Amino acid sequence: MKVKLRFFARFGELLGNSLCIEGREGMSVAGLVREAAAGNKAGYDAIFDETGAFRNFVIVMRNKKRIRSQDADLIYISEGDEIAVFPPVAGG
Amino acid sequence: MMLFGDEGQELLKDATIFIAGAGGLGSPVAVYLAVLGVGTIILADNDTVERTNLNRQILHGERDIGRRKSVSAGDRLEALNPDITVKAIDATIDATTVHSLTDTADGIVDALDNYPTRYLLNRIAIEKDIPLFHGGISGFFGQATTIIPGETPCLRCIFPHPPPREVFPVAGVTAGFIGMVQATEVCKYLLCKGELLANRLLLWDGMQARVEEIAIEKDPSCEDCAGRAPPEH
Numbered sequence: 001m002k003v004k005l006r007f008f009a010r011f012g013e014l015l016g017n018s019l020c021i022e023g024r025e026g027m028s029v030a031g032l033v034r035e036a037a038a039g040n041k042a043g044y045d046a047i048f049d050e051t052g053a054f055r056n057f058v059i060v061m062r063n064k065k066r067i068r069s070q071d072a073d074l075i076y077i078s079e080g081d082e083i084a085v086f087p088p089v090a091g092g
Numbered sequence: 093m094m095l096f097g098d099e100g101q102e103l104l105k106d107a108t109i110f111i112a113g114a115g116g117l118g119s120p121v122a123v124y125l126a127v128l129g130v131g132t133i134i135l136a137d138n139d140t141v142e143r144t145n146l147n148r149q150i151l152h153g154e155r156d157i158g159r160r161k162s163v164s165a166g167d168r169l170e171a172l173n174p175d176i177t178v179k180a181i182d183a184t185i186d187a188t189t190v191h192s193l194t195d196t197a198d199g200i201v202d203a204l205d206n207y208p209t210r211y212l213l214n215r216i217a218i219e220k221d222i223p224l225f226h227g228g229i230s231g232f233f234g235q236a237t238t239i240i241p242g243e244t245p246c247l248r249c250i251f252p253h254p255p256p257r258e259v260f261p262v263a264g265v266t267a268g269f270i271g272m273v274q275a276t277e278v279c280k281y282l283l284c285k286g287e288l289l290a291n292r293l294l295l296w297d298g299m300q301a302r303v304e305e306i307a308i309e310k311d312p313s314c315e316d317c318a319g320r321a322p323p324e325h
Contacts (some may be wrong), residue, residue, distance in 0.1 A: 008233065009310065010230065010231075012258070017299075031147045044108055056252070057251070057255045064306055065306075065307060066309070086295070088228060088235070088250075089229055089230035089235055090207060090230065090257070091229045091230045091262045092118070092203050092227065092229060092267075
């Protein structure tokens with residue numbers, strides 16, 4: 001199944017802004033993001049902590065609705081989903 | 093101004109807005125609120141103008157390098173509109189100063205560069221029941237939302253945890269873009285016109301030339317507002 005994964009701000013600079021990913025049945029939102037970021041250590045480390053959990057400031061959206069990042073391992077992707085991952089930006 | 097009428101201009105003239113920071117976001121917000129005719133602008137900053145600020149901090153110019161930002165900003169705003177009152181204060185915004193800085197404010201503009209102080213402003217906005225016009229920028233990215241205590245998620249509902257402190261360069265145009273969103277929100281709020289950027293987080297990606305918005309919701313477990321309902325008036 002095809003899923004669109006979008007990274008914003010610093011995450012997009014590290015991992016690309018928009019990726020079209022061939023997802024697998026039973027794949028979680030967190031699993032999808034982990035797999036997409038796995039090839040880029042700086043990008044992966046910016047999003048995930050050493051246990052593989054989303055860092056607590058990371059915002060995860062599924063189809064423009066926010067999901068709690070701690071639930072992202074239990075929410076499964078569907079055909080046509082758009083997953084967005086971004087950090088709050090701090091500058092002013 | 094024809095667009096607002098005499099009544100609208102009076103509403104702006106009677107208003108007091110506190111702008112937290114005279115840097116990248118504070119500059120365009122302050123300039124446009126001044127020329128809009130917002131009657132009293134209180135602006136606080138504890139920094140000195142440096143050459144590296146000048147790509148985005150349009151309150152200050154070459155000859156202001158080395159001056160306190162509050163002084164430079166006050167001079168610039170008074171030159172732009174001598175008919176308004178500008179209180180440019182050289183102060184650090186912290187728990188000891190925030191009450192007096194915001195005492196008379198009808199709204200707070202978040203033009204800060206860190207989340208701990210943003211959370212402080214968030215709590216004050218909730219306590220005083222006044223709006224917080226949030227903006228944040230990094231590189232060519234920006235975000236903005238308007239927080240109305242009780243009616244919208246508060247800043248802590250949206251961002252319960254601060255991102256790590258990092259120094260990123262900011263494109264001046266990003267500060268201009270997000271600052272204009274914030275100033276527009278202040279204007280609409282004071283005039284009671286239009287639809288505010290409430291319950292929505294606007295995301296701007298200048299490199300992709302995309303504006304997106306996402307729905308945001310109150311967090312019943314929020315440590316600052318506990319997802320509280322609107323106050324009864």
